[in-house]
Amino acid sequence: MMLNEMQLMELPQRGGEECGQKNDEASQLPQEPGRRSFLGVLGFVGAAAAAAAFGIPLIRYVAYPLSAAAASAEKKWIDLGPLEDFATTGVPVQKMVSIERLDGWQKTDTQQAVYVTHDAQGSVAVLSAVCPHLGCSVGWHAEDAKFVCPCHGGCFAANGERLSGPPPRGLNSLPVKTAGGRLLVNCQPASKPGTSA
Amino acid sequence: MKMTVQPNRKAERILQWMEERTGVRTFLVRVLNEPIPGGPRWAYVFGSGLLLLLVTQLITGVALALYYVPAANSAHTTVAYITKLVSGGSFIRSVHAYGSRMIVVLLIAHLGQTFLYGAFKGRREILWLSGVCLFLMMMGMAFTGYLLPWDQRSYFATAVGTNVMGQAPLVGTLMKRLLRGGEEMGTLTLSRFYVLHVIVIPLGIVAFVALHMVLFRKAGPAGPPQADAVEPRLAEKPFYPRQLAMDVAFAGILLVILVALAHFAPVGLGPEADPSSTQYIPRPEWYFLPMFQWLKYWEGPRAVIGIIVAPTIVLLLFALVPFLDRGSERRARKRLLATGAFAVVLGGLVLLGLLSKRDDRRNPGITRQLARQEEEARRYMSQPFQPVLAAPAAAIPVSGQAKAGQAVFEAHQCTICHGDGGVGTKLAPRLIGISSQLSPDEMTALIKSPNAKMKGGGMPAFKGTDEDLRNLVTYVQSLR
Numbered sequence: 001m002m003l004n005e006m007q008l009m010e011l012p013q014r015g016g017e018e019c020g021q022k023n024d025e026a027s028q029l030p031q032e033p034g035r036r037s038f039l040g041v042l043g044f045v046g047a048a049a050a051a052a053a054f055g056i057p058l059i060r061y062v063a064y065p066l067s068a069a070a071a072s073a074e075k076k077w078i079d080l081g082p083l084e085d086f087a088t089t090g091v092p093v094q095k096m097v098s099i100e101r102l103d104g105w106q107k108t109d110t111q112q113a114v115y116v117t118h119d120a121q122g123s124v125a126v127l128s129a130v131c132p133h134l135g136c137s138v139g140w141h142a143e144d145a146k147f148v149c150p151c152h153g154g155c156f157a158a159n160g161e162r163l164s165g166p167p168p169r170g171l172n173s174l175p176v177k178t179a180g181g182r183l184l185v186n187c188q189p190a191s192k193p194g195t196s197a
Numbered sequence: 198m199k200m201t202v203q204p205n206r207k208a209e210r211i212l213q214w215m216e217e218r219t220g221v222r223t224f225l226v227r228v229l230n231e232p233i234p235g236g237p238r239w240a241y242v243f244g245s246g247l248l249l250l251l252v253t254q255l256i257t258g259v260a261l262a263l264y265y266v267p268a269a270n271s272a273h274t275t276v277a278y279i280t281k282l283v284s285g286g287s288f289i290r291s292v293h294a295y296g297s298r299m300i301v302v303l304l305i306a307h308l309g310q311t312f313l314y315g316a317f318k319g320r321r322e323i324l325w326l327s328g329v330c331l332f333l334m335m336m337g338m339a340f341t342g343y344l345l346p347w348d349q350r351s352y353f354a355t356a357v358g359t360n361v362m363g364q365a366p367l368v369g370t371l372m373k374r375l376l377r378g379g380e381e382m383g384t385l386t387l388s389r390f391y392v393l394h395v396i397v398i399p400l401g402i403v404a405f406v407a408l409h410m411v412l413f414r415k416a417g418p419a420g421p422p423q424a425d426a427v428e429p430r431l432a433e434k435p436f437y438p439r440q441l442a443m444d445v446a447f448a449g450i451l452l453v454i455l456v457a458l459a460h461f462a463p464v465g466l467g468p469e470a471d472p473s474s475t476q477y478i479p480r481p482e483w484y485f486l487p488m489f490q491w492l493k494y495w496e497g498p499r500a501v502i503g504i505i506v507a508p509t510i511v512l513l514l515f516a517l518v519p520f521l522d523r524g525s526e527r528r529a530r531k532r533l534l535a536t537g538a539f540a541v542v543l544g545g546l547v548l549l550g551l552l553s554k555r556d557d558r559r560n561p562g563i564t565r566q567l568a569r570q571e572e573e574a575r576r577y578m579s580q581p582f583q584p585v586l587a588a589p590a591a592a593i594p595v596s597g598q599a600k601a602g603q604a605v606f607e608a609h610q611c612t613i614c615h616g617d618g619g620v621g622t623k624l625a626p627r628l629i630g631i632s633s634q635l636s637p638d639e640m641t642a643l644i645k646s647p648n649a650k651m652k653g654g655g656m657p658a659f660k661g662t663d664e665d666l667r668n669l670v671t672y673v674q675s676l677r
């Protein structure tokens with residue numbers, strides 16, 4: 001008798017007949033479908049509450065590094081040197097900058113190359129050496145007077161403008177400012193998709 | 198469980214498709230249809246409660262492992278990172294910590310219930326043994342997990358624990374050294390404990406839980422104590438739905454307690470382990486307190502009896518219960534020797550735990566130090582998270598001048614405030630990358646006569662030859 005309810009589950013469904021109602025005396029289900037469905041709903045609600053109580057903190061926990069809280073908020077202005085050093089137009093000057101980054105639970109030093117050059121209007125600009133195509137490091141080829149990316153052959157002019165190749169645009173320009181006759185660059189702008197170093 | 202009156206033909210067909218290929222429905226029917234002699238009871242919920250806690254521990258454990266790094270120089274920092282910074286980190290970690298304590302409570306409840314109900318009788322010896330193994334593995338998990346935060350408490354508790362093991366005759370020293378990864382506690386200890394905690398013991402637990410459930414179903418639930426262990430001869434009721442409902446309700450209660458504890462009383466973290474400390478008074482977690490107290494009574498050559506022999510005997514008796522209590526009588530009141538022994542052991546353990554608390558309370562020096570330790574932990578928790586300074590990026594080859602400058606840097610004790618290689622300390626700023634802010638001339642001038650801010654921090658004016666100063670400046674300028 002005890003197996004009847006379970007056995008019914010295996011039989012092909014007969015239209016309209018509710019399996020539960022046939023064998024209530026064998027199972028200990030409450031007789032009224034109302035009470036049974038109440039328990040069922042209670043179980044479902046309980047499970048949903050448990051899932052939320054654990055699931056929500058868990059999801060926020062796993063996604064924490066993506067959140068704004070995790071990003072280092074400070075904008076660091078790095079001194080590249082006196083403005084006079086960068087007076088000559090036409091030839092980009094490579095500078096290595098040491099940036100202190102917050103890497104998870106530790107602070108690390110990363111070295112980053114930037115190029116000090118002049119934009120189309122002739123004012124001083126600092127270009128990121130990260131190729132806007134897929135992130136390789138772009139080098140200045142003095143003999144050709146252009147930047148060439150070693151990965152897929154993207155070429156850029158001395159002022160960063162895109163000349164040829166797969167890159168979608170020119171070299172990224174970093175925010176600059178002058179203070180006390182010195183050139184300052186911000187090496188930690190919000191990262192654009194596809195160009196993180 | 199179908200709520201609707203109309204049978205869902207589409208769902209039915211899908212289930213049938215799955216059944217033909219996997220047998221899932223037959224399997225579920227068999228699992229859920231477990232016959233319980235005498236019907237479902239609340240007393241039987243502890244086993245499934247343990248299973249639920251294993252799952253929560255696994256999930257929270259995996260989450261913790263996303264940020265935790267098991268090395269001596271990063272363990273504490275990463276736990277602090279989780280507890281203080283990561284969203285929900287304190288909550289997840291507290292669930293994990295409280296979950297482990299709850300497991301110990303449920304273990305005692307479950308083995309107590311099976312023992313008192315005589316549910317180990319009737320050809321269930323191996324089932325009982327698999328349970329004993331699971332008990333030992335869970336205590337192993339508690340012990341290995343405890344070290345991982347690498348704060349004062351975990352460090353010293355583990356030092357003591359491994360020393361206790363080292364007392365075992367013949368194999369003790371070897372066991373201790375293997376566990377510690379050497380004579381002393383260190384980063385190798387942490388790696389070994391981590392591997393044990395995260396994969397080795399869990400694999401064992403999974404295997405033994407499977408074995409335990411298979412053997413349990415083979416023998417069938419024993420039912421109430423008045424039923425015979427081999428042939429219950431009581432009316433059988435299925436596990437589903439009633440026992441399942443009770444198990445689920447109990448699981449719900451456990452989860453509510455867990456979430457409430459984790460939310461309202463989050464677990465803290467003490468300051469980082471300092472092996473040189475002579476003041477620190479270690480105290481184990483409550484479930485190891487009885488053993489801790491027991492150790493106090495045994496000194497000298499007799500110590501091995503108390504530390505090793507006695508606990509081993511108790512453990513052996515515990516493991517061999519089905520072979521010692523062999524009669525068919527299951528009712529506790531008719532098995533006075535067994536019930537009495539159980540009461541004595543459990544009562545003894547509780548008494549030892551209470552005595553250790555009393556000893557501490559009665560000793561003002563200890564009470565003071567313990568209060569101080571609590572205060573230190575509270576203070577540490579109230580401070581914001583401090584990121585660790587990782588080693589600087591790949592060293593750039595240093596010129597001869599710069600090398601000479603490095604010697605000057607060290608000879609003039611610059612490292613004390615500015616750190617090795619100029620990494621910076623709490624006392625003085627980083628010098629790495631300072632070349633982008635100060636030209637060599639500017640730096641030379643500042644080193645010769647520090648400005649007000651530098652003097653305020655304790656920077657002395659440079660006293661040495663000009664050549665030394667030049668080399669020094671070359672060195673500091675080269676720091677990247």
